Amino acid sequence: MTVAGGVVLLGLGPGEARLLTHEAWEWLRSIQELYVRTDQHPVVQELPAGVQVHSFDWLYRQGQSFDAVYTAIVEKVIELAHRPQGVTYAVPGHPLVAEATGPEILRRAQAEGLPIRVIEGLSFLEPTFTALGLDPFPRLVLLDALELGTWHVPSFPPDAPVLIAQIYDRMSASEVKLTLNAFYPDEHPVTLVHAAGTKQQQIEHLRLYEIDRSPHLGLMSALYVPPLGEATSMEAFLEIVAHLRAPDGCPWDRQQTHKSLRSHLLEEAYEVLAAIDADDPQALQEELGDLLLQVALHAQIASEEGEFNFTDVVRGIHHKIVRRHPHVFGTLKVEGVEGVLRNWERLKQAEREANGQEERSLLAGVPLALPALTQAQELQDRAARVGFDWPEIAPVWEKVREELQEVLTAPDERAREKELGDLLFAVVNLARWYKVDAESALRATNQRFRQRFAHIEQRAREMGRVLGEMTLAEMDALWEEAKHNEKGVEPEE
Template identity: 45%
Template structure:
């Protein structure tokens, strides 16, 4: 019979070893240890227990996953060769023991039976040393693979397998995504082992500067209700918005509807764009928060009406991103950005067909409320995709001249409006041929105009004059002065 019996060596001393486990160890013919770097091992050796350890495998690899993979394979081979073996791990076999999980996953396919025996988990002495009650809620996390989303500020966070300063450094950086740099964290080493236990509480930023790390080290982060921590959590934002809309919330927020705050969504979007144009990260951060608030409000209203929640919004977005990036999350390929965009558009078209959405024109996918210039740009691009386009830029420039002449010849207001629209439309086509976003180009010119005109106003104030007592030539001179000054500032 091929069998691996997995036992736990407990958290520290031989006194903590269950009698049954102790007898198994003493009687074992083939005893293998994940590591001999455990306090109870020296006591067992002193009693004449013989064993083999896998410590050499740790030294042969740089990454823990590779270590655990090789240990599990070695154990399966040994079971196939020797029939029955005992595998001993620190603590409890089913608490933070990746090798045991690998054995359980693989053993059935190899015809090997795996039996799990008990052992005291390291958690018991850790809870006792820290004097915390786990019923209050705790999260047991792996320091070698810690992710920011796993950390829950409202719970006791117990982070195990912090073997050394390198792991501690990774843990520190991940915790800093959630907690302030100076937040207190507690490092517990050899919990419950008389004469060896060490407990130190340090600011988070000093976590990787300690020298006491070993395979018996655990990092503990206490629960908190501090606003500076909770306000970084998405659930807290959702909770605040729900409170604002509740009967005891804000009267103004309660009265709003999708339609009443529709314009706010547009305004906040443009304010974000302004911060991008200004290259102002601090303002961008603030304005993106204002834009996110609009999404949260609309989602909350929809949830109250029983339509969807913000979780549905997020789920739909995640599914769409994965579905439309098969070259990232699937098996297809995209050698460049153009190919990636082509894949996106093809999948998007297929999705719409699957939803049974009937379109009168291929232009129907362009949102109705886009600015006119951007709408023209998107119409032209969609038409060009099916070959309705000029062959070269010179043809478009000839069309500009033609539309310009027609505008000059127009006599009535209605005719001039129409011809001006035609001219603007073809100029957008020029931008498209030159691979320039016309909206961005015009925004840049607006910004430039604002700078030069406000420079004129500044000069007027300095001279104690008004526009009424200033000539056009004077203003033109200041305009040119502003233009030159800007060039000098930009090193042109």
């Protein structure tokens, strides 16, 4: 029996002829010619006598990328489909499950009006679920190792179980492991299933760090990764926040608005900075969580009011990052950080023009709510991107001296206030030239002042003295003592 042109897509099942469907076996008995994606499949050796088999394995051996191989296979199958007798093309498992060529051949055949028939096969999934004793519902994630191995972080919620197909060699296993390590610890328990549903089936229970050491990896290997645990995904966190705002949630959270949360957002941002200044990773982890809560609350409030939702926030920043980094995600070549910043400004201006926005000042995007030192440094940075800057540091120092002299010679308080502002602005520019963040530097100095003054207070109590009754010289001696203690050096007698 033949077809008058067209394609028959046939699934060979997971690995043995006994697992072929009755429909597939009857069709294989009726044809004289069969094209297979690979002959590295046990069923190929058990096909009915008289079937001439053509394999595309020669394309793999040319060393091309998988995408190039799959594209070449699709083109050849569609070409053969235009013959009067058409073509039967068979793949391991199910022709539309974890199979790159099958869905594209189906799409192409439909687009070109070619007759198309799909003879289903048992996929690798069912025998893998049996081997694991696993019901995939309701949340199992299915992934391809070839895709996962190209990512820097997993793009699925780690509180869901995941099954990863095509862990076909140690290299692919290593690449998958490195991606998973972004979320999962080395010791996370996982299971490798090899040749599921066949007499060669093997199951390995091991730790994540061991998967690329397995001697059994091959074309029929899959990796099962159990959930990392509760409260480990962004989705679960957003559900918690939505619950807080729900009718049966927290009365305080339900009352909040964008404006009522302003002070909390600012406070949490400053606490993040404090943790960074203290070089305290544990505190930083906690404070980043508090800041993330503020972001999620604002997104939830906006969603309730029909403004936008968290997905819109993520989509917007995703596209913006990709759009503004053509030197990373595109083909643009830039020279160093300065080249990146100059191109950044050009891209932002192009975006404003595309959105029909009026041309505005280069400095207009610097928020007025920023702390004064941060705002000053950002203003100077932006002006410098278009060349409004000293060519070297000597004039910067000269400007500081000039502004200091003008403070000293100011005729009245009003003029002195202005000149002090100019002096501070000049000092911020000096910090910028030395690649120092002025805000962070002053915050660190403030913290040192707190610690040293606390030392003076503590020592005064130990001495039975009242701080306000001590002389400046006595307090200054304790100040110097605090400075020496910071360096781990005993003060001189």
